[in-house]
Amino acid sequence: MKNLLSASALMLGVLGAGAANAAEEVNVYSYRQPFLIEPMLDAFTKETGIKVNVKFAKEGLAEKLQQEGEYSPADVLLTVDIARLKELVNKDLIQSVDSTVIDENVPSQFRDSDDRWFALTLRSRSVYSSRDRVGKLGDDFDYMDLAKPEWKGKICTRSGKHPYNVSLVSSVIANHGEAEAKAWLEGVKANLARKPQGNDRAQVKAISEGLCDISLGNSYYLGKMLADEKQHAWAEAVYLNYPGQNAQGAHVNVSGMAMAKFAPNKDNAQKLMEFLTSDVAQKMYAELNYEDPVKPGAASSELVASWGDYRADKLPLETVAENHEKAMKLLDETKFDL
Template identity: 70%
Template sequence: MLVASFFTGYAQAADKEVNVYSYRQPFLVEPLFDKFTEQTGIKVNVLFAKKGLAERLASEGEYSPADVILTVDISRLTNLVDKGLVQPIDIAEVDENIPAKYRDKENQWVGLTLRARGVYSSRDRVGRLPADFDYFDLADPQWKGRICTRSGKHPYNVSLVAAMIAEHGEAATKTWLEGLKANLARKPQGNDRAQVKAISEGLCDLSLGNSYYLGKMLNDESQKAWADAVYLNFPGQQAQGTHVNVSGVALAKYAPNKANAEQLIAFLTGDVAQHMYSEVNYEHPIKVGVQPSELVQSWGEFKIDSLPLPQIAAHYGDAIRLLDEVQFDL
């Protein structure tokens, strides 16, 4: 798998190649690309990065070699759209595989997997949360000093706040944020796994976290004890449903290997890749009819918030403003 050798000079089209810019980690996507190459004979060249892909695409302009962009969270996907760095994905197979609520309204990005924003609870001190537990309950005074979370400004939390605004309006969401902040056991910090670690150490009893992290921790000997100390709960089951975000894909605006890129995007929305995502990264497939891995299934079925993701993305600016107003991270 090439990492960066082709990412210099003028973007030349190649009959049997496709160039990918990826925020997704190598261990996750390389098996998918190997399978795609095996099936099609098309070589996948990948540039892996932790940040700066949008800026790189913008600076490269029409000379960019990028064909496909892989990333996570609708905020990053819509940022690519807002900066004019992508083009519509006009592939009938993709439209059939991915429901419209997980695609941009003009098909300028397409969701590939679902990532539920769950609530982890201490097995010993809390147990499983009630069936009617909702995100609003995180602001209940009974949890004062008992909740941990990463920064409110992290995209995963901004997305949740944006969904709350879309569902309940700004006033109710601001009140909720103020109550949630008052219940924090410590200043927001670390990542989702660090919050589960804090629960295992008795620093807090609840935490916000994406569902797939449970799978990652269970399969990491150094973190398995953290996972064994918590239950994963899906809020909103008797209300709007659990908030989900996506990992997604976009077609670069100046893709020099557009036909090959379209084949890759179609493959990523198909049965084989959808199941592989679940097996490797413990995410939920988006394509209807594709079963999650056995581990993911063991966490139980849950009602998903039906709000279309583009509608949530429209409130990202409002979410960040509210987080600033309540000084959530301070």
């Protein structure tokens, strides 16, 4: 009996140690590509000793969380685009995080009013212009100018229904109203050089080939193209412009994070989320991804800084996201992609 009790105590001790070790981890579900976030996660582990387990997905993250329900191992969710963050809210898949650290590091316009999601980086929805045929656009240039007749047959863009463009349309609705946004979409469509297609880089390639003169594209793609031997020439053919500098400001979208509703490692999840808003992680994000840090005072990379300062639209992204369905409706009504 004594031996049995000793064995039982030993087994409980082993199980207890295993539970303790298991607690020193955090599980991440991510839409962001591995090479974009692994350096930050490795730095977190080095600083805290907490192991980070990552599952990467191209799509279906919300559906996966719904299927797993309360048994989901997910702790922290990393994604891009305000619409995807809003989807997590609408489907009740995330929980509020009460963190003074995060609140101090992330401005209110770039986080949920109930602290259910937080931005990590900013990327402007910029306008690329041909160096040879157009030159640098001035501060007076605004997104609304894309509908002016002077740009007829000169604009390239990817699908209007891509999340990046839907968010831009949502911001136009928020700033100008639904009727004006529809008229704007009709004007932009009339000015397209070709049917919407490809990705943001493909539009810059089209400018370099003379197919169009200006295009819509996220700012960080300029850095990615400059770093790519095959695409470097495309980047050299354009200027990056931040619209709305004398109006509402440039529309910005975000990469962001949230804590899963049933996070099994809640304390470690919050530690990771706080770390990702720290100076160390924000600097790494800026250097690796050509994005702007969300934390006030954190420096952009030298390359991104060389593109010039810009003023972002102060409209809360939560407000922008509320117009997502209206934006999709207008894109259908105007047959933008057809």
